[in-house]
Amino acid sequence: MTVFRGVFVIAHKKTFFGIMLNKRISMRVTVNPPDARNNYLLAALHDDELELIKSKIEPVAFKLGDVLYESGERMDYVYFPTTAIISLLYIMENGMTAEIGVVGNDGIVGVSLFMGGDTTTSRAIIQSAGGAFRMKVKDLKAEFARGGRFQELLLRYTQALMTQISQTAVCNRLHSIEQQLCRWLLLSHDRLDSDKLVMTHDLISNMLGVRREGITLAAQKLAAKKLITNSRGTMTVIDRQGLEIAVCECYKVVNEEYNRLLGRGISRTFN
């Protein structure tokens, strides 16, 4: 029995059909109007609830590196990503960093707000440029307090996020950089509508909490296996299935848990 029966629209659709006119001049673009249903959490609401929520959210756009929350800082909004991907990053006193989780169109950024914490110990940073809907904390808390489906969804999502964080802990302990890179690529790929990940090795190394050279090496190995291609500043997935074979069990466990808790997986292939 699946828990949620809500209609899920195809969330991922090319939002840009660009025609290059000139190297320096911008592109002719067609942008779909932002749709709340592109976020799965919102899409799982009943129509009447969604209408209510819609009146309290507004679209925002982010570019790579934008910071949504700083560690320990007061938060004014929660975010429901549509095309953006947000990384939850812990920053050590000595400046080293490690990702504890990632949120895309599958969820919400700012769970600690309805959990009663108001702040978190991690930074929320845009890992892949794109859009999201934001909602005022006050409105969120009010909606959450009403109980009902919205609350249930948020709690279930939080549970799924906990699973992801737990699995990150396990993966950090027991698996090689190469396996973790696979996991990371798949997590990103799931939340994107493209096979091209605009992402430098350096950035990834910060996420995984390893050195840049380690990523370069691991990426070369994956490229040698024809799973991805590397080029300056982008990595392209060319064999999705191959990646799923190379990845450690952590990826699958988390995905199945998302599926179980939220009624559908994030993965492009497993659901």
Next chain:
Amino acid sequence: MTVFRGVFVIAHKKTFFGIMLNKRISMRVTVNPPDARNNYLLAALHDDELELIKSKIEPVAFKLGDVLYESGERMDYVYFPTTAIISLLYIMENGMTAEIGVVGNDGIVGVSLFMGGDTTTSRAIIQSAGGAFRMKVKDLKAEFARGGRFQELLLRYTQALMTQISQTAVCNRLHSIEQQLCRWLLLSHDRLDSDKLVMTHDLISNMLGVRREGITLAAQKLAAKKLITNSRGTMTVIDRQGLEIAVCECYKVVNEEYNRLLGRGISRTFN
């Protein structure tokens, strides 16, 4: 401003005043009747709420290695530990294990039940023998659904647990076995009324997801620094402050977060 003003009784009191009569014959013991207030989460409730909850819980005793939940298995009870310590352990397909969090008299085992998940991907196993109160899932869900302080407390605790899990992920990535052993010893020490941890190196190595020899080596280093003593099957904390100096920041971060979220730290010294 502390969030909770509830009376916190001294939870840790010797429960056994044993007089050894004979090596094989049992001891004359005086056991305090189990008190719900020995669990901080319950102790933080208002008197009237606590009375209500008290009617729905019953004391249980556990020995080392008892399993409260198996990964993926249906759960019938949640547990509020008083003197027991429970480890949340992830078991890989190949049998390797890693701890993702630890719960003692500070919290509750089974958060996924009120989060809507019904199961978790980890095993809950007794890491240190002792007592707890258990509550039927149905009762828990009913109380949780009433909202109010009980719900708020449970959500805040869950948030604190998430911080602990996150920090475990970070610590696994960035810190040495020795530092992690310190963290683990302090986490256990905080939840015990004794300086003596009944615990083999092998068991600890399973928790930390490393080899037994690694623990032996790290324990020797700590012993050389006069922070602990080692003997067969037990480790004894002899310099608590020294451990707090040797430990990585992870310990402090988690403790401060518990303090902030729940109105008091778990640490014996920091709160």
Next chain:
DNA sequence: ACTTTTGTGTAAGTCTGCCAACACACCGTG
């Protein structure tokens, strides 16, 4: 007392990932 089980100490060899350093290639800019 004797054996068995369990827990701890130790050691050589290997592997993974870290550190430091640098060459080079791509890209945008002037």
Next chain:
DNA sequence: CACGGTGTGTTGGCAGACTTACACAAAAGT
């Protein structure tokens, strides 16, 4: 076209932790 900035590829040395293997000691059982 030259230049500088940024991102990537490569190297050699090093350290921490894993693999394998074994000796020994303390507790438990007979």
